[in-house]
Amino acid sequence: MDAAEFRRRGKEMVDHVADYLEKIEERPVYPDVEPGYLRSLIPTEAPVEPDSYEDIMKDVERVIMPGITHWHSPNFFAYFPAASSYPAMLADMLCSAIGCIGFSWAASPACTELETVMLDWLGKMLQLPECFLAGTHGHGGGVIQGTASEATLVSLLAARCKAIRRVQLLDPKKSEAEILSKLVAYTSEQAHSSVERAALIGAVMMKKVPTDSLYAVRGEMLKKILEEDKAAGLIPFYFCATLGTTPSCAFDHIADLGPLCNQENMWMHIDAAYAGSAFICPEFRPLLNGVEYADSFNFNPHKWMLINFDCSAMWVKKRTDIIGAFKMEPLYLKHENQESGLVTDYRHWQIPLGRRFRSLKMWFVFRMYGLQGLQAHIRKGTNELNQSLLKKITKSREIHLVPCQLSGSFVLRLAICSRSTEFRHIQQAWQHITQLAFELLQEHHH
Amino acid sequence: MDAAEFRRRGKEMVDHVADYLEKIEERPVYPDVEPGYLRSLIPTEAPVEPDSYEDIMKDVERVIMPGITHWHSPNFFAYFPAASSYPAMLADMLCSAIGCIGFSWAASPACTELETVMLDWLGKMLQLPECFLAGTHGHGGGVIQGTASEATLVSLLAARCKAIRRVQLLDPKKSEAEILSKLVAYTSEQAHSSVERAALIGAVMMKKVPTDSLYAVRGEMLKKILEEDKAAGLIPFYFCATLGTTPSCAFDHIADLGPLCNQENMWMHIDAAYAGSAFICPEFRPLLNGVEYADSFNFNPHKWMLINFDCSAMWVKKRTDIIGAFKMEPLYLKHENQESGLVTDYRHWQIPLGRRFRSLKMWFVFRMYGLQGLQAHIRKGTNELNQSLLKKITKSREIHLVPCQLSGSFVLRLAICSRSTEFRHIQQAWQHITQLAFELLQEHHH
Numbered sequence: 001m002d003a004a005e006f007r008r009r010g011k012e013m014v015d016h017v018a019d020y021l022e023k024i025e026e027r028p029v030y031p032d033v034e035p036g037y038l039r040s041l042i043p044t045e046a047p048v049e050p051d052s053y054e055d056i057m058k059d060v061e062r063v064i065m066p067g068i069t070h071w072h073s074p075n076f077f078a079y080f081p082a083a084s085s086y087p088a089m090l091a092d093m094l095c096s097a098i099g100c101i102g103f104s105w106a107a108s109p110a111c112t113e114l115e116t117v118m119l120d121w122l123g124k125m126l127q128l129p130e131c132f133l134a135g136t137h138g139h140g141g142g143v144i145q146g147t148a149s150e151a152t153l154v155s156l157l158a159a160r161c162k163a164i165r166r167v168q169l170l171d172p173k174k175s176e177a178e179i180l181s182k183l184v185a186y187t188s189e190q191a192h193s194s195v196e197r198a199a200l201i202g203a204v205m206m207k208k209v210p211t212d213s214l215y216a217v218r219g220e221m222l223k224k225i226l227e228e229d230k231a232a233g234l235i236p237f238y239f240c241a242t243l244g245t246t247p248s249c250a251f252d253h254i255a256d257l258g259p260l261c262n263q264e265n266m267w268m269h270i271d272a273a274y275a276g277s278a279f280i281c282p283e284f285r286p287l288l289n290g291v292e293y294a295d296s297f298n299f300n301p302h303k304w305m306l307i308n309f310d311c312s313a314m315w316v317k318k319r320t321d322i323i324g325a326f327k328m329e330p331l332y333l334k335h336e337n338q339e340s341g342l343v344t345d346y347r348h349w350q351i352p353l354g355r356r357f358r359s360l361k362m363w364f365v366f367r368m369y370g371l372q373g374l375q376a377h378i379r380k381g382t383n384e385l386n387q388s389l390l391k392k393i394t395k396s397r398e399i400h401l402v403p404c405q406l407s408g409s410f411v412l413r414l415a416i417c418s419r420s421t422e423f424r425h426i427q428q429a430w431q432h433i434t435q436l437a438f439e440l441l442q443e444h445h446h
Numbered sequence: 447m448d449a450a451e452f453r454r455r456g457k458e459m460v461d462h463v464a465d466y467l468e469k470i471e472e473r474p475v476y477p478d479v480e481p482g483y484l485r486s487l488i489p490t491e492a493p494v495e496p497d498s499y500e501d502i503m504k505d506v507e508r509v510i511m512p513g514i515t516h517w518h519s520p521n522f523f524a525y526f527p528a529a530s531s532y533p534a535m536l537a538d539m540l541c542s543a544i545g546c547i548g549f550s551w552a553a554s555p556a557c558t559e560l561e562t563v564m565l566d567w568l569g570k571m572l573q574l575p576e577c578f579l580a581g582t583h584g585h586g587g588g589v590i591q592g593t594a595s596e597a598t599l600v601s602l603l604a605a606r607c608k609a610i611r612r613v614q615l616l617d618p619k620k621s622e623a624e625i626l627s628k629l630v631a632y633t634s635e636q637a638h639s640s641v642e643r644a645a646l647i648g649a650v651m652m653k654k655v656p657t658d659s660l661y662a663v664r665g666e667m668l669k670k671i672l673e674e675d676k677a678a679g680l681i682p683f684y685f686c687a688t689l690g691t692t693p694s695c696a697f698d699h700i701a702d703l704g705p706l707c708n709q710e711n712m713w714m715h716i717d718a719a720y721a722g723s724a725f726i727c728p729e730f731r732p733l734l735n736g737v738e739y740a741d742s743f744n745f746n747p748h749k750w751m752l753i754n755f756d757c758s759a760m761w762v763k764k765r766t767d768i769i770g771a772f773k774m775e776p777l778y779l780k781h782e783n784q785e786s787g788l789v790t791d792y793r794h795w796q797i798p799l800g801r802r803f804r805s806l807k808m809w810f811v812f813r814m815y816g817l818q819g820l821q822a823h824i825r826k827g828t829n830e831l832n833q834s835l836l837k838k839i840t841k842s843r844e845i846h847l848v849p850c851q852l853s854g855s856f857v858l859r860l861a862i863c864s865r866s867t868e869f870r871h872i873q874q875a876w877q878h879i880t881q882l883a884f885e886l887l888q889e890h891h892h
Contacts (some may be wrong), residue, residue: 001814003464016541017456017543018449023758031555035789038559039582046567051813053533060540064806067556071546082547086452087499089542090459094506096535096754097463100517101528109477110513113484121492136485146592157647177627180649191661194799197772201603201797203626257757302800308542309802326643343481351647351797352593353640354748356755359581367497368447392822 001053009053016057017089021072033067038087080274085306091364101354103347108357112344115144115359122301122313122362125280125371129292134344135216142315144358148273149194149300150351151314155236156185156198157210159267159295161325163237166265180204184229185238188217188252190245192271200239205234215248217241219256226264238267241294243287244275251275251287258293267287270297273312273431277304281375283408295321306377307365311358323348383410387442392436399429447499455499462503463535467518475521479513489801512604526720531752533814537807538754547800549793554803558790561590561805568747568759569807571817575738580790588761589795590804594719595640596797597744597760600768602644602684603629605713605741609683609773612711626650630675631684634663634698636691638717644686651680661694663687665702672710684713685741689733690721697721699732704739716743719758723750727821729854742765752823753811757804769794829856831890838882845875 001009020029072081076213102111119142120133134141145151160183167179180203187195189208199206209217209225226236239261241252254270261268270291276299278284291297296316316322326348347353369377387410391402404413412433416426447455487509517528535536548557565588566579580587606629613625626649633641635654637792644759645652655671657662672682685707687698700716707714714739722745724730737743742762748755762768772794793799833856835851858879862872 001532003468007460007464009536011457013539014453014456017539018453020543022449033555038556039563045570046817048817050816050819056813064556068544069546069554083546084545086447090455092542093463096538097466098514099530099754100515100530101755108765109479110484110510110516117485124491147800147801175607181623308545309547309800352757354596364502366492367502370496371492371495372492376690427452433756
């Protein structure tokens with residue numbers, strides 16, 4: 001395929017992509033296939049001579065589509081949102097074309113520098129404390145990881161390295177293996193499985209901290225375990241807090257936990273993978289209070305910020321902590337600007353060596369939507385929409401409700417009032433409300 | 447941006463991509479910028495209201511391009527080739543549109559199943575032993591990792607887990623920490639820095655094995671160290687062989703090393719990141735002999751097989767080894783087909799949880815090129831081309847050479863013969879040969 005054919009096929013593909021997304025609602029969201037369905041639909045070996053492009057595209061519909069779980073269908077409510085937007089897709093096309101592997105500054109300066117600046121832009125949108133930003137003289141800064149799991153692992157490894165060095169400084173006779181066997185990491189019993197997995201990979205003990213009745217970890221709960229563990233000769237070194245747990249969206253109390261971690265010389269990492277995008281709205285930002293005590297913070301713009309996977313944003317307060325845990329400098333990766341201190345070599349910040357030019361899609365999305373557009377995407381509903389819904393409910397005269405105000409939000413309150421109300425009345429009321437809400441949203445979109 | 451605008455902008459982007467790649471030779475391959483150049487060219491914060499798309503595309507040329515190291519320029523000879531082809535780019539556009547996150551079979555069956563079958567296709571192209579293929583009843587199989595570094599790490603972690611279990615089975619009183627402190631991994635002193643880094647992450651000792659005069663590890667060299675280490679009470683558990691080292695393309699002697707590793711209960715991983723693509727040509731396949739002793743094998747189609755980054759192919763003989771090292775099963779990731787044994791959940795095979803639909807680009811490339819097309823890309827030059835070069839040299843009458851045959855290749859041999867030959871004569875001869883070769887290739891391409 002030469003450039004001329006790519007021009008033709010590429011334009012067809014653009015239409016194909018737009019058609020797919022415009023008509024996605026017509027497809028069944030979850031595929032009706034049995035495990036192993038695909039193997040029998042295609043040859044057992046690669047063709048020796050080329051197939052035609054037409055045949056391949058026919059097979060996309062015949063072989064692939066029947067086995068797709070359509071994450072961008074409006075009927076998809078499983079797992080979590082996979083962000084997607086047209087500007088991000090355009091940027092990814094450009095990223096494929098440039099095709100640089102940005103493991104060091106020299107491997108493509110724009111790839112590294114745009115990433116640093118985009119993470120500063122995004123940090124400012126979240127009102128992260130200054131110390132997390134790179135700026136021109138900062139000690140912190142941001143990096144794009146592939147997934148939140150990798151961000152957790154990277155922070156745990158950095159913390160492990162820092163803890164071993166700290167203990168050895170106090171007691172140089174202690175071997176690394178001895179210290180390692182005493183290190184303990186902590187997280188909520190509600191934390192994502194990837195946190196426990198990070199400890200498994202890092203070969204350190206991990207303990208689950210019990211939560212309160214709202215599934216959140218509080219300072220006193222961690223403190224109690226720390227006292228016991230320290231008394232038993234263990235070395236607490238890392239706590240992973242979650243803002244928005246997977247099962248119930250619980251928020252650990254980082255404003256209490258942070259000072260405790262700081263005092264105990266423990267690294268606090270905050271995982272806000274899904275919820276984090278919301279902090280660009282001032283009304284949700286208080287949920288991030290306490291981040292100033294953290295050593296690292298992470299959330300996934302590829303979940304709720306319109307940037308296609310993979311794009312997990314991570315910030316650290318001291319970039320030397322994270323670089324120190326991984327740095328390897330073979331001659332073939334050295335370049336003359338390396339020692340200047342001005343240069344970021346992102347390969348020291350992550351598990352893989354290679355990396356794509358992922359900040360391009362951040363840049364396109366931030367600019368095409370603007371902060372206001374992104375905030376509108378997070379908020380989706382408005383007070384006005386809720387007011388209209390209440391008007392519709394009142395006008396239809398089937399049920400009766402009154403509203404209230406909660407932290408600036410117009411809220412519809414449903415109280416079970418009458419002695420004669422039965423379960424079926426509540427069910428019917430709920431059905432009625434959702435039906436009217438559905439109609440309202442339909443009108444709103446057209 | 448709605449679908450209609452995406453159709454327009456997408457088609458413009460296709461032309462932009464084709465223009466970029468068609469005229470890439472006109473751009474300086476290495477950028478002339480100082481560290482920090484980019485920050486001053488763009489605002490310090492994200493725009494509050496949207497920018498126009500035209501402004502963004504203007505800024506691609508103004509801000510990004512001056513800082514790009516053009517990996518696809520024909521003048522790029524640094525690091526390694528970053529594979530790229532139009533079919534792979536088309537497939538990536540489709541991948542962005544589908545935008546599924548394939549961490550489990552249920553999360554998108556086609557994403558998982560196409561990957562398993564493509565790795566079987568590729569394994570057959572390489573003539574990998576049957577035991578590495580998934581087939582319908584195999585115990586092995588392949589997975590797409592992001593990078594070779596991740597494949598190395600995953601294999602080391604699987605080996606670590608297996609070794610700890612094996613030692614504990616023999617001696618249940620030994621603690622995990624105690625075993626961990628005795629485990630030793632080995633690799634060539636010429637191996638890539640990511641191998642040492644994997645040991646650092648996995649918290650195990652790593653020893654560098656000396657190489658022979660051609661920079662390759664031989665069986666007896668490893669054997670000697672193993673004897674010493676075992677006598678000292680250490681537990682050898684992992685050896686990472688390299689086929690094609692980064693500095694000199696040395697090939698470790700896997701046909702000797704493999705049986706030794708098997709006998710010592712050590713996991714042998716083979717890293718052929720760059721060289722591996724060549725094994726699809728029968729004349730290069732003997733270099734892979736000995737792979738039958740390995741537990742895992744990896745190479746990067748994103749280097750030399752026309753598939754854009756990221757696409758690192760890894761196979762294991764026993765998939766239970768790799769899954770066993772990572773498996774975590776929270777309820778929210780369970781699905782009803784999980785226990786059937788037919789289903790692959792690739793999240794257990796890798797470090798991140800999320801993953802893109804990367805096998806699509808393999809499928810497009812394998813089908814659009816066919817095995818013959820891929821082999822032709824690896825071979826590039828032919829015996830006929832070398833013969834033509836010699837004819838040209840002979841015809842021009844400036845220097846005189848004779849050819850020879852080496853393993854089926856037509857080779858030009860330059861012997862320093864005359865008593866009066868000085869260094870300048872050799873330089874001139876070399877200049878002359880490269881000039882004629884350049885002219886020949888120009889004629890050949892037009």
